Amino acid sequence: MDADTAALLASLIRGRSVAALATLHDGDPFASMIPFAAVVAGPSPRLRFVTHVSRLSAHTRDMLADPRVCLLIMAAESAGVPPQALPRVSLPCVAEFVPAEHPDYEPLRAAYLERFPHAADYFLLGDFSLVALAPQSARFIAGFARASTLSPADLAAAVAGAC
């Protein structure tokens, strides 16, 4: 992936605050919206997404039953731009519920609250959970006939470069 494409991917991931989340719902595909923050961390850096979800939500029950999910982050629609030209990235992920005593909890919570300061109150409610989504790969479509498949290492490198 060239530097311009990597920068476009980083700007898509850093610039959006909601994604579509595909989950398995009793074996059927389900799609819902989640707020997310992107975090690059670790000795051999990797990208993860962090979200904060209510146990009342269908997607939360789905992720508790099966951690296989897929995120889709799409550029904003824009008048006069054909849909096929909109950058978007599909990210098959494994979802991990992160309990408060986990060493990653505080940094993930801080990253989420930096993106969504208004969400602090939700952390006072008992029925919300912090969930980390670890991409297993990515399919980035930068525009017409501009598709790339990325490894987790490629992804971390592209997004870390934008920090």
Place this chain on the structure above:
Amino acid sequence: MDADTAALLASLIRGRSVAALATLHDGDPFASMIPFAAVVAGPSPRLRFVTHVSRLSAHTRDMLADPRVCLLIMAAESAGVPPQALPRVSLPCVAEFVPAEHPDYEPLRAAYLERFPHAADYFLLGDFSLVALAPQSARFIAGFARASTLSPADLAAAVAGAC
């Protein structure tokens, strides 16, 4: 569902031109973007979505292998609006490939081209297919703590009212 909520749902479905599509990809959930048009038709009116997809796309192969999908239509992100306040609707659907000789082909194609006039050229290519997505239900989240579950008849009534 009250009239204001129905109008908000209709405006979301009529106002957006791309959706997230959840499919089953070898048993895993996958999420990708599709352009769509909404069509309400029939003697007992029902809402369907129509899209036009390349056989080279993962979601097309997924729908050929298993017609169970879920659409997610989200309002545009807006500065200062918390994600939880954004209207969005999840629509579990059955996907049906509509061949050119099917009586629904021309009206569906016309509805799609009305929404995406630039897409006419794609209809000249052999590897694109017209696909109708029939919602089996809908989960509409109009904003904070404003969730409704709708039947196909409720959906058709809400969206037809906006034509």
